[in-house]
Amino acid sequence: MSVKLNEKLLESLQVAIQQQNNRFIQETLKDKHAADISVLLDQMDALESKYILRLLNPEMSADIVADLEEDTRKGFLKNFSSEELAGLMDYTDSDDAADILNDQPVKVREEVIALMQNSEKAEYIIDLLHYEEDCAGGLMAKELIKANINWNIKQCIEEIRRQTKNVEKVYTVYVVNDKDTLLGRVSLKKIVLSTDDTKIKDIYVSNIQTVQTYYSEEEVAEIMRKYDLEVVPVVNVQGKLLGRITIDDVVDVITEQAELERQIMSGLSETAEVDDSIWTLSRARLPWLIIGMMGGLLGAQYMGFFENELKIVPAIAFFVPLIQATGGNVGIQSSTIVVQTLVGNPFDGKSLGSRLFKVLLVAIFNGIVISSLVFGFVMIFNEMNMAFVVAVALFNVVLIASLTGTITPLILDRLGVNPALASGPFITTANDLIGLAVYFTVAKLLFSI
Amino acid sequence: MSVKLNEKLLESLQVAIQQQNNRFIQETLKDKHAADISVLLDQMDALESKYILRLLNPEMSADIVADLEEDTRKGFLKNFSSEELAGLMDYTDSDDAADILNDQPVKVREEVIALMQNSEKAEYIIDLLHYEEDCAGGLMAKELIKANINWNIKQCIEEIRRQTKNVEKVYTVYVVNDKDTLLGRVSLKKIVLSTDDTKIKDIYVSNIQTVQTYYSEEEVAEIMRKYDLEVVPVVNVQGKLLGRITIDDVVDVITEQAELERQIMSGLSETAEVDDSIWTLSRARLPWLIIGMMGGLLGAQYMGFFENELKIVPAIAFFVPLIQATGGNVGIQSSTIVVQTLVGNPFDGKSLGSRLFKVLLVAIFNGIVISSLVFGFVMIFNEMNMAFVVAVALFNVVLIASLTGTITPLILDRLGVNPALASGPFITTANDLIGLAVYFTVAKLLFSI
Incomplete structure (x- = not known):
């Protein structure tokens, strides 16, 4: 969207909020991508943003909040009760949810997790809160599709169907044994081309790149760049599959690194842009x-x-x-x-x-x-x-x-x-x-x- | 691989080359990733590299050559006849092949394309050579899976099977009309979960991000970063589907931009590292x-x-x-x-x-x-x-x-x-x-x- 279009849209939305013209807002935002709505919300005040979010479906709201700039988001979420936050977290990917809750006071964090409806997601988040934000554990999401090595393709497809709400983008299916040890992966392409009774163990790729929870962001980025990966599984020292890191998070890491370096090299003690105060x-x-x-x-x-x-x-x-x-x-x-x-x-x-x-x-x-x-x-x-x-x-x-x-x-x-x-x-x-x-x-x- | 392990491996391979111990070389490199072998070859001279490549299968060789550093590659390919180059290009992804041929003299380029066995790939390359290297057209690959909007899932799976050698990683299936105009996409997840007779037109997503051939590298990178895309389709002004850009190329663009900026900011007139001459x-x-x-x-x-x-x-x-x-x-x-x-x-x-x-x-x-x-x-x-x-x-x-x-x-x-x-x-x-x-x-x- 061009800058001018964006400004006009922002103005008309703000007028619609004052007039409580909900239909206009819903019509206008219907076909927009979450990232575009986030850009608009970044320029609104917290109450306007909240008004708009309430009119959208919960998956969309969760995506938009995850996409907000960190500073905007912090101020914005101050207007949310723990109940409201929990409702949002139910639909947020576990990696983003953990990042968002990490910014909240401990008391709020505990309340929100206790109030969540999606108990599987709540467990994911509790698990992720253990990790430092700038290591592989802090980057990973728990949502992934895994198949037991003894399954056949039909069972594997059933598992994908079961997880379809949780895992929005399926990159690959991870193959594990009964102890959840990562053994390899099967690409969706192979699943599409195989018959229902094909055994996973006959078609999976065993020699795959992994990262461990303690790897630094930079190491993860370097591995994904070197091997051209769009997703990498995270394992613990015993080789147990714990989560996955997707390339979009790594692109953000690389971009932030470049920004930080530019800032340090030019003697700025914090990131600053022309439009800051x-x-x-x-x-x-x-x-x-x-x-x-x-x-x-x-x-x-x-x-x-x-x-x-x-x-x-x-x-x-x-x-x-x-x-x-x-x-x-x-x-x-x-x-x-x-x-x-x-x-x-x-x-x-x-x-x-x-x-x-x-x-x-x-x-x-x-x-x-x-x-x-x-x-x-x-x-x-x-x-x-x-x-x-x-x-x-x-x-x-x-x-x-x-x-x-x-x-x-x-x-x-x-x-x-x-x-x-x-x-x-x-x-x-x-x-x-x-x-x-x-x-x-x-x-x-x-x-x- | 640690630096020390790498040095030992390099030495043992160089000894094996002198002794023409082909079995040792093949055994050693059997389970290695192309990117790791490229790192080894970056440190060998051109003849040693060529010796090793001849022992590997052609797909692997093509991946390795595409992964070499640009300077190493230029020197290395000087030892290749046009026939040998054509054999390599038959197995190289069209975007990498176009980059490699762009570095060759026009005469060699024409010869190589004429000598290629894979005529579909040759056409792809000819098409890609028209674009500047630093725009969307120069980044895209022609290999992709497309399905006509009137097909059903079964026809779509047949197309994936037909293209399975050409398109190594399938991210998504693009939906086009009879004139090849891009209408949308269907994810592999949806294909896996749908029955054979499901119509493409009933399940495809129509509102998708695209880039045009003339977009700059930076614009493409910004769009893929903003919308968290791992692949983006490239269209011409009429909306015709021409190719796709994958996130690994964009990660390289972002990394190179950061490097260039660091260099410019510190008053270096070209990229330099400690180990340069x-x-x-x-x-x-x-x-x-x-x-x-x-x-x-x-x-x-x-x-x-x-x-x-x-x-x-x-x-x-x-x-x-x-x-x-x-x-x-x-x-x-x-x-x-x-x-x-x-x-x-x-x-x-x-x-x-x-x-x-x-x-x-x-x-x-x-x-x-x-x-x-x-x-x-x-x-x-x-x-x-x-x-x-x-x-x-x-x-x-x-x-x-x-x-x-x-x-x-x-x-x-x-x-x-x-x-x-x-x-x-x-x-x-x-x-x-x-x-x-x-x-x-x-x-x-x-x-x-």
């Missing part, structure tokens, strides 16, 4: 601005020690921006190359030495190129002496910034911190100070000779 | 380093105009790093917030003015906070005068950097350039110069009073 936008920006400011003030203090030198040779000051910009650029480039390499495949300690050696070689090459160019340019307008100081300092800054830029993300990664932090103002602020120190040290050494 | 690594880094250097040299020239002022009040120089760091940080933050907002939903011109006004308000707020803090700190160690100059300059730099940081990505986006470029060294270099100009102008004005 002025307060949110300021709060997202100030922390790193203040850290950068402290760095700048420290730099000023440091340069203060060289006041006399600057009085005699003010040209020293001219090249401070050059030193800083180069140090900053080299540092960010280096850390990004490491982050790029870290995505998906962990650094093995063994070859760290040889890799650092290569980083050093690249830095020496780039350092020589940049320093030579600068030497030439500075010579034109300044004395030989000055050109020499700037070139030598710049070469060292490139070397040091390359090494700090390479090592910092590795250390952050080892500490369990997102290594992208090193591509942000973090390394730039540090490099600014290191750059100044190197430059003035070189200047002092060379000019005093 | 020294030459690639240097080449990826030098262009922006040189641009940053030019900026630094221009800054030096500019500061040269104030040599006398600097001799009298060297303290002016002390705060250059502070001004620059703050300008850089504010600029990158601003442009990232715009990029974040641009992802998925285009900026509508109408509200641009009000949005810029908000940016200005945030900038004024942050500017006041930062300037006040700096004013306080500078006062402690310097004169009142200096503190005043730095604070006023800083406030203006925050304002200007916010506006340039906000407007630049919008202009780039309008010009069809990736707006993430504005979060890279581009805006930082520009802001460095603007910051210097503002600072020295303010200093000159205030000190001369």
